Amino acid sequence: MSIANLLDPITANGGETRFSGLDHWMQGRTLYGGASALIAYTAATRAFPDLPPLRAAQVAFVAPTGPEVELRREVVRQGRNVAQVKSEIWCEGQCTLTAFWLFGTEREANAVHDAAPVADWPGAPEDAEPAMHGKGPAFIQNNFEILRAQEMQGPGEPVVRRWARLTDREGLDPISELILLGDVLPPGAMRAMQRQGPISSINWSFNLLEPEPETRDGWWMSENASQHAAHGYSSERLRLWNADGKQMLDGMQCVAVFG
Structure with missing residues (x-):
């Protein structure tokens, strides 16, 4: 039920969005960072469903995020292999989260090595x-x-x-x-x-x-x-x-x- 409360209100159209039942996702006076980042990511992928797989992200937690928001998202650049999408959460007239999501198609590998094994x-x-x-x-x-x-x-x-x-x-x-x-x-x-x-x-x-x-x-x-x-x-x-x-x-x- 709590996952549905986070994701169900998000539409492809974005704009004014109200979330309910978020008490379980709060961290003090703001929404937990992972939950607000997921809202921004979901807003991007529902607006642009044909994006390639996510490869990287940059998320800035600007100010406290509450249940009544405006969701903004735009394709900043769409190349042949890579797309960069910006999504923002606005509350009470100010930006509370801004994120850049980097999506990229798979390329033929020219460098291959695994991450180092976990220590201890x-x-x-x-x-x-x-x-x-x-x-x-x-x-x-x-x-x-x-x-x-x-x-x-x-x-x-x-x-x-x-x-x-x-x-x-x-x-x-x-x-x-x-x-x-x-x-x-x-x-x-x-x-x-x-x-x-x-x-x-x-x-x-x-x-x-x-x-x-x-x-x-x-x-x-x-x-x-x-x-x-x-x-x-x-x-x-x-x-x-x-x-x-x-x-x-x-x-x-x-x-x-x-x-």
């Missing part, structure tokens, strides 16, 4: 212990199953790694599923914070390594690792692997770390 493989999700039970924002408690994928707890190396699975995946294609859960974890900088304080995603850029990602039983291993944190911001690397340890998504994010 934690084992299969079926053997992992539950994590974040009763903790975290409402959108996590209501929509995700989270399992431990690293032994470390508390302060330490600025890396957060967890198995994550949507409790409701009905009707979702694999790309939409990755967009919805790609931003689910707190930043790795959380482990380096000197005191508790709020954190907020500012942007999210990612490349898809497979046009049709697959996993087992809906489980994906997500990792947020702070590459550098200072001056109230953290540069984070975000990655997703399937249940067999094959990397499917490689991304970066800027996070505001408040004191």
